[in-house]
Amino acid sequence: MPDFTKSESIGSETANPGVLEVRNLTKSFKVPAGKDGNTQLRALDGINLDLARGETLGLVGESGCGKSTLARTLMMLERPDEGTITWDGIDPYTLKGKDMLALRRRVQMVFQDPYASLNARMTAGEIISEPWRTHKGLYQSKRDRIARVRELLQLVGLRPSDEHRSPQEFSGGQRQRLGIARALALRPSVLICDEPVSALDLSVQAQVLNLLNELQQELGISYIFISHDLSVVRHVADRVAVMYLGRMVETGPTETVFDSPLHPYTEALMSAAPTLDPSSRRTRIILEGEVPSPLNPPSGCRFRTRCVHATDECAQSLPPVATGVAFGESTHIAECFHPRTAVSLGMPAHV
Ligand SMILES: Nc1ncnc2c1ncn2[C@@H]1O[C@H](COP(=O)(O)OP(=O)(O)O)[C@@H](O)[C@H]1O
Numbered sequence: 103m104p105d106f107t108k109s110e111s112i113g114s115e116t117a118n119p120g121v122l123e124v125r126n127l128t129k130s131f132k133v134p135a136g137k138d139g140n141t142q143l144r145a146l147d148g149i150n151l152d153l154a155r156g157e158t159l160g161l162v163g164e165s166g167c168g169k170s171t172l173a174r175t176l177m178m179l180e181r182p183d184e185g186t187i188t189w190d191g192i193d194p195y196t197l198k199g200k201d202m203l204a205l206r207r208r209v210q211m212v213f214q215d216p217y218a219s220l221n222a223r224m225t226a227g228e229i230i231s232e233p234w235r236t237h238k239g240l241y242q243s244k245r246d247r248i249a250r251v252r253e254l255l256q257l258v259g260l261r262p263s264d265e266h267r268s269p270q271e272f273s274g275g276q277r278q279r280l281g282i283a284r285a286l287a288l289r290p291s292v293l294i295c296d297e298p299v300s301a302l303d304l305s306v307q308a309q310v311l312n313l314l315n316e317l318q319q320e321l322g323i324s325y326i327f328i329s330h331d332l333s334v335v336r337h338v339a340d341r342v343a344v345m346y347l348g349r350m351v352e353t354g355p356t357e358t359v360f361d362s363p364l365h366p367y368t369e370a371l372m373s374a375a376p377t378l379d380p381s382s383r384r385t386r387i388i389l390e391g392e393v394p395s396p397l398n399p400p401s402g403c404r405f406r407t408r409c410v411h412a413t414d415e416c417a418q419s420l421p422p423v424a425t426g427v428a429f430g431e432s433t434h435i436a437e438c439f440h441p442r443t444a445v446s447l448g449m450p451a452h453v
């Protein structure tokens with residue numbers, strides 16, 4: 103019997119004390135009027151999300167679904183229209199001046215393109231130490247700063263003497279190591295990695311992923327790891343969050359979401375993911391139709407225009423939160439009227 107009394111939202115389910123809590127986050131951009139005259143492009147639509155200390159959360163979904171906007175909003179580079187972000191229990195928008203700066207220091211980003219994200223006119227040492235110009239007081243003397251630059255270079259597998267080289271003298275993998283060293287310079291507790299290995303060759307990808315893993319073991323950092331490559335996400339993530347057209351449609355432990363997805367969209371995504379185990383190979387589900395425009399998203403379930411399981415009720419209201427019961431798993435949830443495996447249904451994530 104479904105438990106309709108339970109009110110929960112996707113993302114509110116981690117056991118470990120959270121470093122990040124996001125509730126009902128909405129972000130629109132004003133754009134030139136589309137075909138139907140709309141000018142508000144809704145990039146994030148009621149997002150709920152949690153991140154536990156030291157965990158890696160993989161964020162997946164097709165291009166344009168809002169992954170980078172979510173990253174930028176969490177970095178406080180975009181201000182949300184609605185909803186709350188709480189970093190370690192603190193709402194950043196209640197902070198001013200020094201306090202805001204101190205919070206910003208703790209969340210850093212690693213970008214996709216190591217070529218574009220590093221200033222070619224600076225040396226590696228200048229690139230790593232640049233954040234200390236804004237965040238003063240972390241290292242008092244020049245001697246301390248030089249020593250720390252060398253330490254960071256070593257930490258990411260480069261040589262201390264590389265401090266004098268410029269980015270052009272490094273390979274793609276080395277540049278991404280440099281980008282990671284720069285992100286670590288402020289001793290963050292969270293790294294948001296937006297497609298961090300997508301621009302690299304396969305063999306180099308593995309090296310950079312291993313480095314990120316080692317750094318997490320050593321420094322206890324949490325990662326939000328954005329990638330369109332599901333095999334990479336399966337390899338690195340403890341939990342997975344799936345986005346579609348600005349909404350978070352499913353979250354849960356990585357293996358559970360890959361092996362027993364609840365949401366038809368996740369099921370289609372995962373059916374296309376490569377698997378090493380031939381016995382678990384499944385029929386590939388080809389999604390028909392285009393992703394609708396975020397300028398004019400469908401009513402009710404945003405996925406309904408491409409969903410083969412859609413019924414009339416899917417167009418009428420936002421779907422309820424379905425909780426996965428496979429393997430006694432209570433931390434696996436999706437928003438859907440007709441989930442793919444056994445569930446209990448709760449209230450809609452937001453109404
Ligand atoms: N600054 C902006 N102005 C207008 N539209 C934007 C802006 N940034 C992102 N968008 C739009 O928001 C949606 C989500 O984009 P994005 O977050 O980059 O998706 P993803 O990273 O998943 O590919 C897209 O439709 C994109 O065109």
Ligand code: SF4
Pocket residue numbers: 365366367403404405406407409410411412413416421437438439440441
């Ligand atoms: S709510 Fe309906 S349309 Fe949406 S994914 Fe579930 S079955 Fe499909």
Ligand SMILES: [Mg+2]
Pocket residue numbers: 169170171
């Ligand atoms: Mg992106």
